[in-house]
Amino acid sequence: MGTFLNTITSDIREFINNQHLFFVGTAPTEAGEVSVSPKGYDTLRIIGESKILYLDYYGSGNETAIHLNQNKKITFMWCSFEEEPLILRVYGRGKVLDKGTEGFTATLNEQFSGYDERIVRQIFEIDVLSVQTSCGWGVPFMNYDRDRSKLDDMSKKSFD
Template sequence: MAKQFPQIDEAHRKFIEEQHIFFTGSAGPEGRVNISPKGMDSLRVIGPNRIVWMNITGSGNETAGHLLESDRMTLMWCSFTTRPLILRCYGNARTLHIGDAGWDELAALFPAHRSARQIFDMSVDRVQTSCGYAVPFMDYRSERDTMQKWVDAKSDEDIRAYWVEKNQKTIDGKPTGVPV
């Protein structure tokens, strides 16, 4: 049975920190809803109602575009190991880019990454847990090194050029606000 909470408690934080993957959901007022898997060491719970996550360059940039139109965001974790559990955090988020006020402070929470594209700063207004009984068991093997190899083969200018080519618009053609 689903349970709802007004904030992230210590058990929720511990569960979040144990997971190797999380999913982010966002949508503008019109167009497609986006759900993306995220990994790496890219998320921090920094208070009972605040989560930040660093967005690394990828093939799309939907969340940033959606947040320009509607600041709603959902994050979800599910256990693939021992205890079946799904945890969702609902709230509103803002996007920070390199050079924005607050970027340096939040970026310092994460390992340095040359292709860090944004940081999303989420204010959580509801936490919900549910059973997760239908989530399969899966074993974690390791992080992929594909992203790091891609970054290592690029100059900073190459990464920015990729942003211009691939990350300026959502799949619905809306701007994402990524600086170039």
């Protein structure tokens, strides 16, 4: 049975910080497709009980930013692939911190120091509206091996 909360508790924060994979979902205001993307790397920060920051690399389409600029709606999802089953969703309203703005530069320096600004497309700032947990009994067991280096390598190479 699912449980809804209004904030990110310390237990939920610990669960999120231990995951190597999360999914981001957004949708356009009117016509168009829902976008769901898997994300990795160390690109997510939890700020207090009700804010998430997500650093976005260049890559394929930019639907997340387009959708957030339209309607601000965003959902994050994590799954436990380990012994204790859990699916966790965080629902929120987000905004895009565009590269070259004061908010982008300050957030990058404060929260993502060590990232080369040239390979970062933007940062998403999300205000958490609700958090939902559910059983996760149907999620398979899987083991984490390592991050793929391709996106990071490609991003850095394009600026050399």
